[in-house]
Amino acid sequence: xxxxxxxxxxxxxxxxxxxxxxxxxxxxxxxxxxxxxxxxxxxxxxxxxxxxxxxxxxxxxxxxxxxxxxxxxxxxxxxxxxxxxxxxxxxxxxxxxxxxxxxxxxxxxxxxxxxxxxxxxxxxxxxxxxxxxxxxxxxxxxxxxxxxxxxxxxxxxxxxxxxxxxxxxxxxxxxxxxxxxxxxxxxxxxxxxxxxxxxxxxxxxxxxxxxxxxxxxxxxxxxxxxxxxxxxxxxxxxxxxxxxxxxxxxxxxxxxxxxxxxxxxxxxxxxxxxxxxxxxxxxxxxxxxxxxxxxxxxxxxxxxxxxxxxxxxxxxxxxxxxxxxxxxxxxxxxxxxxxxxxxxxxxxxxxxxxxxxxxxxxxxxxxxxxxxxxxxxxxxxxxxxxxxxxxxxxxxxxxxxxxxxxxxxxxxxxxxxxxxxxxxxxxxxxxxxxxxxxxxxxxxxxxxxxx
Amino acid sequence: xxxxxxxxxxxxxxxxxxxxxxxxxxxxxxxxxxxxxxxxxxxxxxxxxxxxxxxxxxxxxxxxxxxxxxxxxxxxxxxxxxxxxxxxxxxxxxxxxxxxxxxxxxxxxxxxxxxxxxxxxxxxxxxxxxxxxxxxxxxxxxxxxxxxxxxxxxxxxxxxxxxxxxxxxxxxxxxxxxxxxxxxxxxxxxxxxxxxxxxxxxxxxxxxxxxxxxxxxxxxxxxxxxxxxxxxxxxxxxxxxxxxxxxxxxxxxxxxxxxxxxxxxxxxxxxxxxxxxxxxxxxxxxxx
Numbered sequence: 001x002x003x004x005x006x007x008x009x010x011x012x013x014x015x016x017x018x019x020x021x022x023x024x025x026x027x028x029x030x031x032x033x034x035x036x037x038x039x040x041x042x043x044x045x046x047x048x049x050x051x052x053x054x055x056x057x058x059x060x061x062x063x064x065x066x067x068x069x070x071x072x073x074x075x076x077x078x079x080x081x082x083x084x085x086x087x088x089x090x091x092x093x094x095x096x097x098x099x100x101x102x103x104x105x106x107x108x109x110x111x112x113x114x115x116x117x118x119x120x121x122x123x124x125x126x127x128x129x130x131x132x133x134x135x136x137x138x139x140x141x142x143x144x145x146x147x148x149x150x151x152x153x154x155x156x157x158x159x160x161x162x163x164x165x166x167x168x169x170x171x172x173x174x175x176x177x178x179x180x181x182x183x184x185x186x187x188x189x190x191x192x193x194x195x196x197x198x199x200x201x202x203x204x205x206x207x208x209x210x211x212x213x214x215x216x217x218x219x220x221x222x223x224x225x226x227x228x229x230x231x232x233x234x235x236x237x238x239x240x241x242x243x244x245x246x247x248x249x250x251x252x253x254x255x256x257x258x259x260x261x262x263x264x265x266x267x268x269x270x271x272x273x274x275x276x277x278x279x280x281x282x283x284x285x286x287x288x289x290x291x292x293x294x295x296x297x298x299x300x301x302x303x304x305x306x307x308x309x310x311x312x313x314x315x316x317x318x319x320x321x322x323x324x325x326x327x328x329x330x331x332x333x334x335x336x337x338x339x340x341x342x343x344x345x346x347x348x349x350x351x352x353x354x355x356x357x358x359x360x361x362x363x364x365x366x367x368x369x370x371x372x373x374x375x376x377x378x379x380x381x382x383x384x385x386x387x388x389x390x391x392x393x394x395x396x397x398x399x400x401x402x403x404x405x406x407x408x409x410x411x412x413x414x415x416x417x418x419x420x421x422x423x424x425x426x427x428x429x430x431x432x433x434x435x436x437x438x439x440x441x442x443x444x445x446x447x448x449x450x451x
Numbered sequence: 452x453x454x455x456x457x458x459x460x461x462x463x464x465x466x467x468x469x470x471x472x473x474x475x476x477x478x479x480x481x482x483x484x485x486x487x488x489x490x491x492x493x494x495x496x497x498x499x500x501x502x503x504x505x506x507x508x509x510x511x512x513x514x515x516x517x518x519x520x521x522x523x524x525x526x527x528x529x530x531x532x533x534x535x536x537x538x539x540x541x542x543x544x545x546x547x548x549x550x551x552x553x554x555x556x557x558x559x560x561x562x563x564x565x566x567x568x569x570x571x572x573x574x575x576x577x578x579x580x581x582x583x584x585x586x587x588x589x590x591x592x593x594x595x596x597x598x599x600x601x602x603x604x605x606x607x608x609x610x611x612x613x614x615x616x617x618x619x620x621x622x623x624x625x626x627x628x629x630x631x632x633x634x635x636x637x638x639x640x641x642x643x644x645x646x647x648x649x650x651x652x653x654x655x656x657x658x659x660x661x662x663x664x665x666x667x668x669x670x671x672x673x674x675x676x677x678x679x680x681x682x683x684x685x686x687x688x689x690x691x692x693x694x695x696x697x698x699x700x701x702x703x704x705x706x707x708x709x710x711x712x713x714x715x716x717x718x719x720x721x722x723x724x725x726x727x728x729x730x731x732x733x734x735x736x737x738x739x
Contacts (some may be wrong), residue, residue, distance in 0.1 A: 158550070162609045170583030173583070177585065243473075245473060247466070258484065260484055265714055271691075276487060311523065435576075435577045
């Protein structure tokens with residue numbers, strides 16, 4: 001059992017370590033008390049604790065486990081069974097209910113197993129300490145220890161339960177869905193779902209329609225993420241350097257206006273832009289392009305122009321936050337750097353390249369990476385601007401669909417739940433890979449490592 | 452510019468040219484930023500209902516769309532406002548409290564599963580809630596919370612925990628441990644330390660988190676779209692989205708009026724608190 005409160009953590013750990021070291025040359029106070037017996041006895045929870053003469057703890061554990069088993073065993077076994085069969089009688093059994101009950105049963109049994117192992121470990125450790133002459137605490141002390149140990153779990157508990165239901169359970173559900181044949185033609189409750197193994201993934205790559213769509217969407221997702229994010233960072237850097245010039249006046253006003261696109265809710269501005277870019281009556285065509293250049297651009301009906309428009313809009317939406325970040329960093333760069341560079345006769349570009357740019361990038365790198373990951377899953381702009389369109393012949397994704405909006409379309413418009421789930425898993429793996437890369441860089445990860 | 456390169460210019464002229472260039476760029480950006488916003492304001496004051504024929508400077512200035520939103524019996528705008536406020540307030544209160552509890556546990560206690568929990572949070576942060584929407588839909592359907600604000604509130608709270616717990620944990624980590632240790636020596640219990648020492652000290656970050664949680668329901672339309680079905684349960688964002696989604700050109704002026712009405716207060720809050728919001732987001736990424 002781990003010790004919970006931080007101040008006692010270190011010294012208890014130390015004594016524990018010391019005890020381990022001295023184990024060899026130290027006389028066992030109770031050589032007859034066998035930790036292995038305690039662990040074995042705990043196969044029935046509570047008995048090992050009783051062997052350690054912690055009767056109240058043992059009784060409590062026994063009652064808890066017994067209650068859990070009596071209450072949940074039925075649900076768990078039927079749940080797991082249902083997870084295997086997914087229902088037997090069409091029109092009566094809803095496979096989706098079987099699936100969700102099965103996942104809940106899985107989660108419950110994971111918890112059960114975790115506590116079960118903890119119970120055995122606890123009995124073993126206590127027995128070991130008794131062997132070394134540790135005195136079993138009296139009841140009130142025992143209660144206090146239990147309270148201290150369980151307190152962090154009490155804090156995390158409510159959040160964890162909610163997290164399981166709202167985030168983890170749905171993600172698991174989606175993962176399982178990817179291995180079924182749930183689509184428009186085979187939908188519960190009318191039909192029974194079946195496990196199909198990796199068929200959906202195989203189809204995604206083997207059937208040329210799916211493969212082409214997938215490759216198109218994935219490549220556009222990557223291009224979109226890279227181009228839109230880089231442009232918004234570049235524009236922000238450019239503007240921040242210009243405005244940071246001490247000779248520029250009205251800095252406060254400029255900052256306020258520049259931050260406006262970030263402050264106005266994005267979903268309204270995107271809808272407004274989609275009206276402005278409308279092919280027939282949007283102001284960009286009728287008020288700017290027609291009168292000045294005598295032409296209009298098919299912003300919403302041509303895939304290339306839609307993509308260009310979306311990138312421009314994202315730059316509009318996304319640069320203010322980065323701009324605000326950069327301005328903060330620029331103001332904190334000491335003037336000494338620039339003075340020294342001036343003495344050496346550095347040009348403006350050299351100063352930017354060697355002083356400004358490294359400073360800004362070093363200070364904001366993790367945030368910039370987050371901008372990339374945000375745009376990778378930026379559903380709102382794709383969906384609100386043109387609903388992923390324009391439609392492309394022979395594929396289920398539109399010309400401007402990125403992975404996440406394609407998944408949305410497959411789910412809610414085409415009802416290809418199995419394929420949507422399979423693509424979600426691929427998206428999830430990409431995200432997880434990226435996250436892993438990000439962890440290793442992040443400072444908090446390194447700091448955590450020292451605990 | 453070509454001339455400038457060939458002839459050596461006086462320093463003063465060069466400075467002025469540079470300044471002129473900078474101001475031109477800034478001015479162009481002003482136009483690009485303000486045009487769509489002012490256009491929306493203009494459209495909302497136009498008569499008629501379509502984008503076609505609406506102009507940025509209305510010929511017949513009218514407030515009829517604003518009046519419609521508030522006073523027309525067919526308008527649900529005030530109801531939507533109320534729904535959004537209900538969702539926003541409950542999410543803010545419950546989520547912020549749960550986030551503080553979770554973050555406190557992760558910052559101050561060493562318990563089994565802590566490290567894995569931290570990794571799980573980092574990972575879950577990266578997954579968009581959208582990925583799990585089918586399951587959420589089916590889950591809410593089975594527990595009969597579809598088309599109800601409670602279902603929406605629960606999802607928002609659950610989604611907010613991994614996002615923000617890290618932010619707050621990072622802040623708790625910066626509060627010196629000596630404070631709660633000395634309180635413990637003085638005999639303060641776990642809860643007392645949390646409520647009377649940690650929470651007051653973490654006020655700045657909790658305020659930022661609360662604000663984010665409060666704003667989210669005003670700006671998110673996709674989750675309500677999945678969860679809510681009947682118009683009287685809509686939140687503002689979803690209701691406004693449906694103005695333009697149902698028949699695009701028909702209700703655009705009304706959408707513009709409704710959009711102005713939520714954009715102005717939100718933008719005001721953001722502009723007013725920008726430094727805190729940005730520093731909150733920043734510390735989340737670098738310290739968290």
